[in-house]
Amino acid sequence: MTAPDGLHVGIIMDGNGRWAARQGNGRYAGHRAGARTVRACVRAAPDCGVRVLTLYAFSTNNWKRPEREVRLLLRLFERHLHSEIDECVANGVRIQVIGRRDRLGDSLRAAIDTAERATRDGERLLLRLAIDYSARDAILAAAERIGELSSSGEERRQAFGQLVSGQPCECQPVQDVDLIIRTGGECRLSDFLLWESAYAELYFTEVMWPDFGRSELRAAISEFHGRERRFGTVPAAAPVPAAGLHPAAPASAAAPAAAVGAGVTSVAAAPAAAGT
Numbered sequence: 231m232t233a234p235d236g237l238h239v240g241i242i243m244d245g246n247g248r249w250a251a252r253q254g255n256g257r258y259a260g261h262r263a264g265a266r267t268v269r270a271c272v273r274a275a276p277d278c279g280v281r282v283l284t285l286y287a288f289s290t291n292n293w294k295r296p297e298r299e300v301r302l303l304l305r306l307f308e309r310h311l312h313s314e315i316d317e318c319v320a321n322g323v324r325i326q327v328i329g330r331r332d333r334l335g336d337s338l339r340a341a342i343d344t345a346e347r348a349t350r351d352g353e354r355l356l357l358r359l360a361i362d363y364s365a366r367d368a369i370l371a372a373a374e375r376i377g378e379l380s381s382s383g384e385e386r387r388q389a390f391g392q393l394v395s396g397q398p399c400e401c402q403p404v405q406d407v408d409l410i411i412r413t414g415g416e417c418r419l420s421d422f423l424l425w426e427s428a429y430a431e432l433y434f435t436e437v438m439w440p441d442f443g444r445s446e447l448r449a450a451i452s453e454f455h456g457r458e459r460r461f462g463t464v465p466a467a468a469p470v471p472a473a474g475l476h477p478a479a480p481a482s483a484a485a486p487a488a489a490v491g492a493g494v495t496s497v498a499a500a501p502a503a504a505g506t
Contacts, residue, residue: 240411323349412433412435
């Protein structure tokens with residue numbers, strides 16, 4: 231659920247390579263530009279009402295990319311972890327990295343440890359970077375540790391969620407995701423925060439990640455606030471029919487309902503076709 235003091239927004243940062251290709255450059259130029267977008271969004275997030283920002287930086291499947299691209303990407307992460315520490319400390323941003331670390335190089339692991347320690351007192355924004363991350367692997371790893379949980383009911387679910395999210399059970403749990411944003415025109419979650427996003431709103435945009443800035447972030451959050459989130463309930467003003475009574479809808483109402491359903495499907499499918 232949404233915390234009273236801000237949103238949890240997850241972003242699938244897609245489109246760096248295609249953006250670079252359109253510029254006539256190699257993929258790494260897109261990743262460098264994408265790093266600048268990260269900085270802009272981190273600066274803008276607290277003023278947009280975001281308390282937790284989780285960025286999908288490198289998925290487990292990204293190891294399948296060309297070795298040179300992977301090496302340059304990991305080096306880029308390391309460099310920016312070092313270079314952004316002072317600003318994050320000054321702005322109250324706490325850095326936390328989720329995902330596997332055993333396959334990362336020693337220098338990158340050291341940079342992660344340094345950034346997490348240096349920023350641990352930040353309270354304005356929790357910036358979570360998903361590196362070598364797979365939501366399915368995280369759920370599986372948590373399931374293997376379920377015997378450690380002594381709680382039951384809702385407390386057990388919350389404790390399991392902390393295992394999934396990589397949070398020690400004695401720490402304050404990270405709130406569920408409120409909004410997932412994916413740039414680059416694709417319409418899928420790609421193994422990102424599957425447990426935490428059970429009731430998240432989804433926002434897909436054709437804007438490539440390097441072109442996604444403060445105004446695009448504000449637009450996504452503005453649309454989020456315009457949606458009605460019911461979490462399985464019904465609106466307070468909706469009439470509830472008596473038990474056993476299911477009045478048939480007038481014939482004139484059936485066609486508009488079908489048209490709305492078709493419209494939602496077509497709107498969701500259009501960006502994916504454009505992005506391929």
